[in-house]
Amino acid sequence: MSVLIFAELDEGKIKKSSQEALFYGAKVAEQTGTSATAIIIGAADDSELASAGRFGATKVLHAADARLNEPNGMAYATVVAAAAQQESSTVIVLAKSSLADAMTARLAGKLKAGLAANVIELPDLSNGFRVKSSIYTGKAFAFNELKADIKILAIRKNTITPEETEATAPVDSFSPSLNDADFAISVKSTEKASGDVLLPEADLVVSAGRGLKGPENWGIVEELAQALHAATACSKPVSDLDWRPHAEHVGQTGLKISPNLYIACGISGAIQHLAGVNSSKVIVVINKDPEAPFFKSADYGIVGDVFDVLPRLTKAVKAL
Numbered sequence: 001m002s003v004l005i006f007a008e009l010d011e012g013k014i015k016k017s018s019q020e021a022l023f024y025g026a027k028v029a030e031q032t033g034t035s036a037t038a039i040i041i042g043a044a045d046d047s048e049l050a051s052a053g054r055f056g057a058t059k060v061l062h063a064a065d066a067r068l069n070e071p072n073g074m075a076y077a078t079v080v081a082a083a084a085q086q087e088s089s090t091v092i093v094l095a096k097s098s099l100a101d102a103m104t105a106r107l108a109g110k111l112k113a114g115l116a117a118n119v120i121e122l123p124d125l126s127n128g129f130r131v132k133s134s135i136y137t138g139k140a141f142a143f144n145e146l147k148a149d150i151k152i153l154a155i156r157k158n159t160i161t162p163e164e165t166e167a168t169a170p171v172d173s174f175s176p177s178l179n180d181a182d183f184a185i186s187v188k189s190t191e192k193a194s195g196d197v198l199l200p201e202a203d204l205v206v207s208a209g210r211g212l213k214g215p216e217n218w219g220i221v222e223e224l225a226q227a228l229h230a231a232t233a234c235s236k237p238v239s240d241l242d243w244r245p246h247a248e249h250v251g252q253t254g255l256k257i258s259p260n261l262y263i264a265c266g267i268s269g270a271i272q273h274l275a276g277v278n279s280s281k282v283i284v285v286i287n288k289d290p291e292a293p294f295f296k297s298a299d300y301g302i303v304g305d306v307f308d309v310l311p312r313l314t315k316a317v318k319a320l
């Protein structure tokens with residue numbers, strides 16, 4: 001018996017959200033008196049694979065078939081299902097991501113498992129197996145009771161803060177049989193957003209809206225983001241107007257993010273925008289209109305002109 005954690009790679013490195021999943025899985029293993037095994041798919045060096053141990057995995061299965069170097073939800077689901085069967089895993093944990101979204105339902109079908117998505121707390125085992133998840137774009141919670149023998153938990157970013165140790169985990173190679181049907185969908189190319197800090201993974205985000213007046217003014221947003229080592233984001237009209245790339249659009253129809261800090265500059269705070277950002281841990285709003293709806297959702301608010309406030313904030317961050 002074991003808890004199995006799918007640790008997703010990004011350019012050969014375990015993603016930060018997957019480090020959280022590993023730590024979460026190790027905690028579930030502790031709760032259930034089992035061990036935590038990581039399954040890692042694709043090319044990565046030995047030290048990176050073994051580093052899953054730092055977050056609590058006691059063993060790593062590595063599927064290195066070259067066909068798996070391109071992330072593929074169908075084939076990856078087959079690999080994780082095979083690993084779960086080999087390890088007799090009854091709980092499977094993975095961090096929510098676009099790849100995980102393509103895998104979870106397939107995985108649940110293959111293993112006849114119960115699935116809870118957007119999980120935000122460790123399971124409550126006092127009476128069955130209950131997990132709390134976030135629903136309706138963060139406006140409500142659901143308490144899911146999973147009764148199937150095998151349970152799949154897709155955890156939301158920032159559900160748990162991983163603690164690292166010096167431990168490394170032994171790595172076993174894992175080669176399940178894969179057939180053509182597993183590659184019925186193939187990824188031909190991947191276009192990645194550029195920038196030092198990628199938005200879906202970012203802990204800190206500086207976001208701006210129509211209050212910036214035009215794309216020529218984004219320098220002050222980028223300077224603050226650089227000073228904080230944050231990613232940049234924007235409201236929908238800003239990307240619709242081509243002031244910023246669509247990959248930066250957050251909200252109901254864009255990316256849903258949950259960073260530790262979200263700084264909204266010149267964004268009104270329409271409900272469709274909040275739907276993508278209201279699960280951020282701390283929200284700071286900078287708006288010249290004291291009646292802007294965003295202030296109702298803010299932890300900290302600055303009533304002021306972004307063209308005055310942002311350069312001063314950047315200067316203060318640099319001074320720190």
Ligand SMILES: Cc1cc2nc3c(=O)[nH]c(=O)nc-3n(C[C@H](O)[C@H](O)[C@H](O)COP(=O)(O)OP(=O)(O)OC[C@H]3O[C@@H](n4cnc5c(N)ncnc54)[C@H](O)[C@@H]3O)c2cc1C
Pocket residue numbers: 208209210211212234235236237238249250251252253254265266267268269270271272273276286287288289292304305306307
């Ligand atoms: C079906 C649907 C889906 C949608 N999906 C999304 C979505 O995913 N994401 C999204 O963002 N929107 C979405 N929208 C649009 C949404 O309703 C809002 O229209 C949009 O979020 C407003 O963008 P904004 O705040 O940048 O612009 P505005 O509403 O124009 O607000 C600009 C803000 O900047 C402030 N401001 C102006 N000048 C300054 C200054 N110098 N200093 C400081 N503050 C200043 C103003 O006071 C104002 O509050 C959606 C709408 C619909 C109908």
